[in-house]
Amino acid sequence: xxxxxxxxxxxxxFVDVHVSLSLCLTKVSSDVEGPKVNSTSDTHRHEIARKFxxxxxxSLALGMSIEDLGDGEAVMKIPYDERxxxxxxTGVLHGGVITALLDxxxxxxxISHPATKxxxxxxxxxxxxxxxxxxxxxxxxxxxxxxQTRSVAFVRAVAYETDRDDPIATATxxxxxxxxxxxxx
Amino acid sequence: xxxxxxxPVQVVKQRRDAAMQTLAQAVPYIRYxxxxxxxxxxxxxxxLPYRExxxxxPMLPALHGGATGAFLExxxxxxVMWAQVWPLMEGGGAAAEAIDAGQFPPWPKVxxxxxxxxxxxxxxxxxxxxxxxxxxRRYASVxxxxxxxEIDRPFAAxxxxxxxRQ
Numbered sequence: 001x002x003x004x005x006x007x008x009x010x011x012x013x014f015v016d017v018h019v020s021l022s023l024c025l026t027k028v029s030s031d032v033e034g035p036k037v038n039s040t041s042d043t044h045r046h047e048i049a050r051k052f053x054x055x056x057x058x059s060l061a062l063g064m065s066i067e068d069l070g071d072g073e074a075v076m077k078i079p080y081d082e083r084x085x086x087x088x089x090t091g092v093l094h095g096g097v098i099t100a101l102l103d104x105x106x107x108x109x110x111i112s113h114p115a116t117k118x119x120x121x122x123x124x125x126x127x128x129x130x131x132x133x134x135x136x137x138x139x140x141x142x143x144x145x146x147x148q149t150r151s152v153a154f155v156r157a158v159a160y161e162t163d164r165d166d167p168i169a170t171a172t173x174x175x176x177x178x179x180x181x182x183x184x185x
Numbered sequence: 186x187x188x189x190x191x192x193p194v195q196v197v198k199q200r201r202d203a204a205m206q207t208l209a210q211a212v213p214y215i216r217y218x219x220x221x222x223x224x225x226x227x228x229x230x231x232x233l234p235y236r237e238x239x240x241x242x243p244m245l246p247a248l249h250g251g252a253t254g255a256f257l258e259x260x261x262x263x264x265v266m267w268a269q270v271w272p273l274m275e276g277g278g279a280a281a282e283a284i285d286a287g288q289f290p291p292w293p294k295v296x297x298x299x300x301x302x303x304x305x306x307x308x309x310x311x312x313x314x315x316x317x318x319x320x321x322r323r324y325a326s327v328x329x330x331x332x333x334x335e336i337d338r339p340f341a342a343x344x345x346x347x348x349x350r351q
Contacts, residue, residue: 058249061238085213087292094214095295096258100251104241107250119242122250126299 049074049112052119059104062097072113072145076105079138091135095169098139098159099127102171105141106155110175113145113153118178120153125173133168137161143171153177200285204274205229207287208266218252220259227271231260233311240308248306253331257313257343258298261327264315265293265347268325293325293347304340307333311340323349 046069053059053066053076062084068075078084078101086094103125110120133139142164143157153175159168191197201224209215209222218239221232233239233256241249269290273280313331329343 055243056249057238057240057243058252059241062251083213083217088211088213094212094255094259095262095298096214096218096251096255099254099258099298099300100249103249103251103254119244121242121247121305122300122302124299124301125250125254126297127254128297129295 045114046112049108052111053104053108056104058100062100064101064104066108067140069108069112072109072148074105074108074112074141074143076101076108076141076143077138078141080136087132090132092132093135093139095127095129098129098133098169099125101139101141102127102143102157102159102169103173105143106145106157106171106173107175109143109145109155109157110148110153110177113148115148116145116153116177120175120177123152123174123176125171127169127171129169130167133159134161139168145175148177150179151177200274204270204284204289205267208270208289209263214255215259218255218259220256222263227267229260229264229267229314231256231263231313231315233313235309235311237308245305246308248308248311250300250302253302253306253311253341254298254300254343256311257300257329257331257341258295258345260313260331261298261315261329261343261345262292262295262347264317264329265320265325265327265349266290268317268320269293269349269351291350293349296324296346296348298343298345300341300343302341304338306340309333312336321349325349 049069050066063079065077067077084093084097085091103122107120110116139159141157141159143155145153145155147154155173155175157171158164160166205222205224219234223230239248239252240246274284311331311333313329315327315329317325317327319326325347327345330339331341332339
Protein backbone atom coordinates (compact mmCIF):
# COMPACT_ATOMS: atom_id res chain seq x y z
CA UNK A 1 0.00 0.00 0.00
CA UNK A 2 2.81 2.38 0.93
CA UNK A 3 4.69 1.38 -2.19
CA UNK A 4 1.60 2.05 -4.28
CA UNK A 5 1.20 5.48 -2.69
CA UNK A 6 4.81 6.25 -3.42
CA UNK A 7 4.26 5.20 -7.04
CA UNK A 8 1.30 7.51 -7.34
CA UNK A 9 3.25 10.33 -5.76
CA UNK A 10 6.11 9.82 -8.18
CA UNK A 11 3.67 9.88 -11.06
CA UNK A 12 2.05 13.07 -9.76
CA UNK A 13 5.43 14.79 -9.50
CA PHE A 14 6.28 13.55 -12.97
CA VAL A 15 3.04 14.89 -14.39
CA ASP A 16 3.28 18.17 -12.49
CA VAL A 17 6.83 18.85 -13.56
CA HIS A 18 6.01 18.07 -17.12
CA VAL A 19 2.79 20.09 -17.13
CA SER A 20 4.41 23.14 -15.58
CA LEU A 21 7.33 22.92 -17.97
CA SER A 22 4.96 22.65 -20.89
CA LEU A 23 2.81 25.50 -19.66
CA CYS A 24 5.60 27.97 -19.02
CA LEU A 25 7.57 27.06 -22.10
CA THR A 26 4.74 26.86 -24.58
CA LYS A 27 1.82 29.20 -24.89
CA VAL A 28 -0.21 26.72 -26.85
CA SER A 29 -3.95 27.01 -27.10
CA SER A 30 -5.83 23.85 -26.17
CA ASP A 31 -7.14 23.75 -29.70
CA VAL A 32 -5.36 20.89 -31.44
CA GLU A 33 -5.78 22.50 -34.83
CA GLY A 34 -4.83 25.90 -33.43
CA PRO A 35 -2.25 28.34 -34.67
CA LYS A 36 1.37 27.35 -34.94
CA VAL A 37 3.37 28.04 -31.83
CA ASN A 38 6.40 30.25 -32.08
CA SER A 39 9.78 28.71 -32.74
CA THR A 40 11.13 29.19 -29.20
CA SER A 41 8.27 27.12 -27.78
CA ASP A 42 8.91 24.47 -30.40
CA THR A 43 12.51 24.20 -29.38
CA HIS A 44 11.63 23.91 -25.72
CA ARG A 45 8.95 21.31 -26.25
CA HIS A 46 11.34 19.32 -28.38
CA GLU A 47 13.93 19.66 -25.67
CA ILE A 48 11.48 18.08 -23.24
CA ALA A 49 10.84 15.24 -25.68
CA ARG A 50 14.59 14.73 -26.03
CA LYS A 51 15.03 14.68 -22.27
CA PHE A 52 12.22 12.16 -21.93
CA UNK A 53 13.92 9.77 -24.30
CA UNK A 54 17.35 10.37 -22.79
CA UNK A 55 16.29 8.85 -19.45
CA UNK A 56 14.48 5.75 -20.74
CA UNK A 57 16.68 2.80 -19.75
CA UNK A 58 15.46 0.35 -22.40
CA SER A 59 15.81 2.87 -25.24
CA LEU A 60 19.33 3.66 -24.04
CA ALA A 61 20.20 -0.03 -23.78
CA LEU A 62 19.13 -0.56 -27.39
CA GLY A 63 21.19 2.46 -28.49
CA MET A 64 18.24 4.51 -29.72
CA SER A 65 18.65 8.17 -30.56
CA ILE A 66 16.36 10.99 -31.66
CA GLU A 67 17.40 12.19 -35.10
CA ASP A 68 14.75 14.82 -35.71
CA LEU A 69 11.68 16.30 -34.05
CA GLY A 70 8.75 18.32 -35.27
CA ASP A 71 5.26 19.13 -33.99
CA GLY A 72 3.84 15.68 -33.33
CA GLU A 73 6.58 14.11 -35.42
CA ALA A 74 9.76 12.25 -34.59
CA VAL A 75 12.58 10.44 -36.36
CA MET A 76 14.53 7.94 -34.28
CA LYS A 77 17.40 5.61 -35.08
CA ILE A 78 18.69 2.31 -33.80
CA PRO A 79 22.18 1.24 -34.88
CA TYR A 80 22.83 -2.27 -36.19
CA ASP A 81 23.96 -4.50 -33.34
CA GLU A 82 24.80 -8.20 -33.54
CA ARG A 83 23.17 -8.79 -30.14
CA UNK A 84 19.80 -7.91 -31.66
CA UNK A 85 19.89 -10.41 -34.53
CA UNK A 86 16.77 -12.53 -35.02
CA UNK A 87 18.04 -14.85 -37.75
CA UNK A 88 21.64 -15.94 -37.11
CA UNK A 89 21.99 -17.31 -40.66
CA THR A 90 21.29 -14.00 -42.38
CA GLY A 91 22.14 -11.51 -39.63
CA VAL A 92 18.74 -9.85 -39.97
CA LEU A 93 17.58 -7.87 -36.91
CA HIS A 94 14.78 -9.40 -34.81
CA GLY A 95 11.29 -8.00 -35.28
CA GLY A 96 11.16 -7.24 -31.55
CA VAL A 97 13.87 -4.59 -31.99
CA ILE A 98 11.82 -2.93 -34.73
CA THR A 99 8.80 -3.10 -32.38
CA ALA A 100 10.76 -1.35 -29.60
CA LEU A 101 11.98 1.35 -32.01
CA LEU A 102 8.51 1.98 -33.46
CA ASP A 103 6.90 2.07 -30.00
CA UNK A 104 9.47 4.58 -28.72
CA UNK A 105 9.26 6.73 -31.83
CA UNK A 106 5.45 6.83 -31.62
CA UNK A 107 5.65 7.82 -27.94
CA UNK A 108 8.15 10.57 -28.74
CA UNK A 109 5.89 11.89 -31.51
CA UNK A 110 3.02 12.10 -29.00
CA ILE A 111 5.18 13.97 -26.46
CA SER A 112 6.31 16.44 -29.10
CA HIS A 113 2.71 17.17 -30.16
CA PRO A 114 1.66 20.74 -29.19
CA ALA A 115 -1.51 19.51 -27.42
CA THR A 116 0.28 17.00 -25.18
CA LYS A 117 0.48 18.17 -21.58
CA UNK A 118 1.71 15.09 -19.74
CA UNK A 119 3.28 11.71 -20.10
CA UNK A 120 1.95 9.08 -22.48
CA UNK A 121 1.63 5.31 -22.55
CA UNK A 122 0.88 2.85 -25.33
CA UNK A 123 -2.71 1.60 -25.44
CA UNK A 124 -2.29 -0.50 -28.53
CA UNK A 125 0.22 -0.90 -31.29
CA UNK A 126 -0.09 -2.84 -34.53
CA UNK A 127 2.99 -3.61 -36.56
CA UNK A 128 3.06 -4.96 -40.12
CA UNK A 129 6.36 -6.43 -41.25
CA UNK A 130 6.89 -5.89 -44.96
CA UNK A 131 10.41 -7.25 -45.32
CA UNK A 132 13.58 -8.09 -43.42
CA UNK A 133 15.84 -5.24 -42.34
CA UNK A 134 19.11 -5.14 -44.31
CA UNK A 135 21.89 -6.71 -42.20
CA UNK A 136 24.58 -4.26 -41.08
CA UNK A 137 22.45 -1.15 -41.54
CA UNK A 138 20.94 1.17 -38.94
CA UNK A 139 17.15 1.33 -38.86
CA UNK A 140 15.25 4.61 -38.75
CA UNK A 141 11.67 5.20 -37.71
CA UNK A 142 9.44 8.13 -38.59
CA UNK A 143 6.32 8.60 -36.48
CA UNK A 144 3.51 11.08 -36.85
CA UNK A 145 0.88 11.84 -34.23
CA UNK A 146 -1.78 12.72 -36.81
CA UNK A 147 -4.74 13.25 -34.48
CA GLN A 148 -5.21 13.91 -30.82
CA THR A 149 -8.43 13.96 -28.79
CA ARG A 150 -8.74 14.91 -25.11
CA SER A 151 -7.71 11.41 -24.00
CA VAL A 152 -6.16 9.61 -26.95
CA ALA A 153 -3.36 10.26 -29.41
CA PHE A 154 -3.44 8.43 -32.74
CA VAL A 155 -0.08 7.71 -34.31
CA ARG A 156 1.29 6.08 -37.43
CA ALA A 157 4.90 5.20 -38.08
CA VAL A 158 7.21 3.60 -40.58
CA ALA A 159 10.58 1.85 -40.15
CA TYR A 160 13.16 1.99 -42.96
CA GLU A 161 16.90 2.19 -43.64
CA THR A 162 17.13 5.03 -46.15
CA ASP A 163 13.83 5.38 -47.98
CA ARG A 164 10.46 5.85 -46.27
CA ASP A 165 8.78 4.55 -49.42
CA ASP A 166 10.59 1.22 -49.03
CA PRO A 167 9.52 0.30 -45.50
CA ILE A 168 10.71 -2.57 -43.34
CA ALA A 169 7.57 -2.23 -41.23
CA THR A 170 4.68 0.11 -40.62
CA ALA A 171 2.83 0.73 -37.37
CA THR A 172 -0.37 2.30 -36.15
CA UNK A 173 -1.02 2.94 -32.50
CA UNK A 174 -3.24 4.58 -29.93
CA UNK A 175 -1.58 6.28 -26.95
CA UNK A 176 -2.93 7.67 -23.70
CA UNK A 177 -2.70 11.40 -23.04
CA UNK A 178 -3.59 13.29 -19.88
CA UNK A 179 -6.82 15.30 -20.18
CA UNK A 180 -6.02 18.74 -21.54
CA UNK A 181 -7.69 20.94 -18.90
CA UNK A 182 -8.81 19.33 -15.64
CA UNK A 183 -6.17 17.57 -13.55
CA UNK A 184 -6.10 13.79 -13.37
CA UNK A 185 -8.09 12.50 -10.40
CA UNK B 186 2.29 -58.38 -30.46
CA UNK B 187 4.10 -56.54 -27.75
CA UNK B 188 4.25 -52.76 -27.72
CA UNK B 189 7.63 -51.10 -27.80
CA UNK B 190 8.78 -50.31 -24.31
CA UNK B 191 8.62 -46.54 -23.61
CA UNK B 192 11.88 -44.64 -23.33
CA PRO B 193 13.11 -43.81 -19.83
CA VAL B 194 11.63 -40.52 -18.59
CA GLN B 195 15.00 -38.80 -18.35
CA VAL B 196 15.80 -39.58 -21.99
CA VAL B 197 12.48 -38.13 -23.12
CA LYS B 198 12.84 -35.00 -21.00
CA GLN B 199 16.39 -34.38 -22.00
CA ARG B 200 15.63 -34.70 -25.70
CA ARG B 201 12.69 -32.29 -25.51
CA ASP B 202 14.46 -29.75 -23.32
CA ALA B 203 17.56 -29.84 -25.51
CA ALA B 204 15.49 -29.08 -28.62
CA MET B 205 13.70 -26.22 -26.84
CA GLN B 206 16.94 -24.71 -25.53
CA THR B 207 18.79 -25.07 -28.84
CA LEU B 208 15.95 -23.27 -30.63
CA ALA B 209 15.74 -20.35 -28.20
CA GLN B 210 19.46 -19.95 -27.57
CA ALA B 211 20.30 -19.81 -31.29
CA VAL B 212 18.60 -16.40 -31.57
CA PRO B 213 20.86 -13.58 -30.29
CA TYR B 214 17.98 -11.21 -29.48
CA ILE B 215 16.19 -13.83 -27.35
CA ARG B 216 19.45 -14.27 -25.44
CA TYR B 217 19.87 -10.50 -25.16
CA UNK B 218 16.40 -9.95 -23.67
CA UNK B 219 17.01 -12.97 -21.44
CA UNK B 220 13.75 -14.74 -22.38
CA UNK B 221 13.67 -18.31 -21.10
CA UNK B 222 11.21 -21.12 -21.81
CA UNK B 223 9.72 -23.63 -19.43
CA UNK B 224 8.02 -26.77 -20.66
CA UNK B 225 5.37 -29.19 -19.40
CA UNK B 226 4.95 -31.83 -22.10
CA UNK B 227 4.49 -29.78 -25.24
CA UNK B 228 3.15 -26.72 -23.33
CA UNK B 229 5.52 -23.74 -23.26
CA UNK B 230 5.68 -20.80 -20.88
CA UNK B 231 8.02 -17.94 -21.67
CA UNK B 232 9.68 -16.07 -18.81
CA LEU B 233 11.13 -12.57 -19.00
CA PRO B 234 13.29 -12.10 -15.88
CA TYR B 235 13.20 -8.49 -14.69
CA ARG B 236 16.17 -6.27 -15.44
CA GLU B 237 16.54 -2.53 -14.91
CA UNK B 238 17.29 -1.87 -18.55
CA UNK B 239 13.83 -3.17 -19.56
CA UNK B 240 12.25 -0.07 -18.04
CA UNK B 241 10.50 2.41 -20.34
CA UNK B 242 9.16 4.83 -17.74
CA PRO B 243 11.62 5.34 -14.87
CA MET B 244 9.18 7.49 -12.85
CA LEU B 245 6.43 4.89 -12.42
CA PRO B 246 8.50 2.67 -13.00
CA ALA B 247 7.07 0.58 -15.84
CA LEU B 248 8.38 -1.90 -18.39
CA HIS B 249 9.09 -0.49 -21.86
CA GLY B 250 6.23 -1.09 -24.31
CA GLY B 251 8.81 -2.22 -26.84
CA ALA B 252 10.27 -4.81 -24.48
CA THR B 253 6.77 -6.07 -23.68
CA GLY B 254 5.85 -6.21 -27.37
CA ALA B 255 9.07 -8.04 -28.21
CA PHE B 256 8.45 -10.54 -25.39
CA LEU B 257 4.97 -11.34 -26.75
CA GLU B 258 6.31 -11.62 -30.29
CA UNK B 259 9.07 -14.00 -29.20
CA UNK B 260 6.54 -16.12 -27.28
CA UNK B 261 4.16 -16.38 -30.25
CA UNK B 262 6.99 -17.04 -32.70
CA UNK B 263 8.44 -19.79 -30.52
CA UNK B 264 5.01 -21.41 -30.11
CA VAL B 265 4.49 -21.66 -33.89
CA MET B 266 8.01 -23.02 -34.34
CA TRP B 267 7.61 -25.48 -31.47
CA ALA B 268 4.33 -26.78 -32.92
CA GLN B 269 6.28 -27.62 -36.10
CA VAL B 270 9.20 -29.18 -34.28
CA TRP B 271 7.22 -31.32 -31.82
CA PRO B 272 5.72 -33.88 -34.25
CA LEU B 273 9.06 -34.20 -36.07
CA MET B 274 10.91 -34.75 -32.81
CA GLU B 275 8.36 -37.23 -31.46
CA GLY B 276 7.71 -39.03 -34.74
CA GLY B 277 11.05 -40.83 -34.79
CA GLY B 278 13.04 -41.70 -37.91
CA ALA B 279 15.21 -39.35 -39.93
CA ALA B 280 13.18 -36.24 -38.98
CA ALA B 281 13.73 -36.88 -35.27
CA GLU B 282 17.43 -37.50 -35.83
CA ALA B 283 17.71 -34.18 -37.67
CA ILE B 284 16.12 -32.37 -34.71
CA ASP B 285 18.47 -34.19 -32.32
CA ALA B 286 21.37 -32.97 -34.47
CA GLY B 287 20.11 -29.39 -34.17
CA GLN B 288 18.69 -29.16 -37.69
CA PHE B 289 15.36 -27.39 -37.44
CA PRO B 290 12.83 -26.31 -40.05
CA PRO B 291 13.16 -22.60 -40.96
CA TRP B 292 11.53 -20.14 -38.54
CA PRO B 293 8.15 -18.89 -39.74
CA LYS B 294 8.11 -15.18 -40.66
CA VAL B 295 6.18 -12.65 -38.60
CA UNK B 296 3.59 -10.96 -40.79
CA UNK B 297 2.00 -8.70 -38.21
CA UNK B 298 1.43 -8.31 -34.50
CA UNK B 299 -1.13 -6.24 -32.60
CA UNK B 300 -0.29 -5.62 -28.97
CA UNK B 301 -2.85 -4.52 -26.37
CA UNK B 302 -1.27 -2.84 -23.37
CA UNK B 303 -3.77 -3.70 -20.64
CA UNK B 304 -1.93 -2.64 -17.49
CA UNK B 305 1.36 -1.11 -16.50
CA UNK B 306 4.17 -3.65 -16.74
CA UNK B 307 5.63 -3.74 -13.23
CA UNK B 308 9.35 -4.00 -12.44
CA UNK B 309 9.28 -7.76 -11.88
CA UNK B 310 9.38 -11.00 -13.87
CA UNK B 311 6.79 -11.49 -16.61
CA UNK B 312 5.34 -14.69 -18.06
CA UNK B 313 3.60 -15.41 -21.33
CA UNK B 314 1.83 -18.22 -23.12
CA UNK B 315 0.70 -18.44 -26.72
CA UNK B 316 -2.18 -20.33 -28.29
CA UNK B 317 -2.32 -21.19 -31.97
CA UNK B 318 -5.85 -20.28 -32.97
CA UNK B 319 -5.47 -21.52 -36.50
CA UNK B 320 -2.60 -23.34 -38.15
CA UNK B 321 -2.83 -23.53 -41.92
CA ARG B 322 -0.35 -24.74 -44.48
CA ARG B 323 0.85 -21.19 -45.19
CA TYR B 324 -0.44 -19.02 -42.37
CA ALA B 325 -0.79 -19.31 -38.62
CA SER B 326 -2.86 -17.09 -36.34
CA VAL B 327 -1.66 -16.91 -32.75
CA UNK B 328 -2.87 -15.27 -29.54
CA UNK B 329 -0.46 -14.43 -26.75
CA UNK B 330 -1.16 -13.36 -23.19
CA UNK B 331 1.37 -12.07 -20.65
CA UNK B 332 0.98 -11.72 -16.90
CA UNK B 333 3.07 -10.96 -13.84
CA UNK B 334 1.36 -11.73 -10.53
CA GLU B 335 -1.97 -13.22 -11.50
CA ILE B 336 -2.53 -15.21 -14.66
CA ASP B 337 -6.12 -13.90 -14.89
CA ARG B 338 -4.91 -10.29 -14.82
CA PRO B 339 -2.81 -10.08 -17.99
CA PHE B 340 -0.79 -6.87 -18.46
CA ALA B 341 -0.47 -7.34 -22.20
CA ALA B 342 -2.02 -9.46 -24.93
CA UNK B 343 -1.31 -9.83 -28.63
CA UNK B 344 -2.60 -11.35 -31.84
CA UNK B 345 0.02 -12.23 -34.42
CA UNK B 346 0.12 -13.80 -37.87
CA UNK B 347 2.99 -15.88 -39.20
CA UNK B 348 3.97 -17.07 -42.65
CA UNK B 349 4.97 -20.74 -42.67
CA ARG B 350 8.01 -21.56 -44.75
CA GLN B 351 7.53 -25.25 -45.50
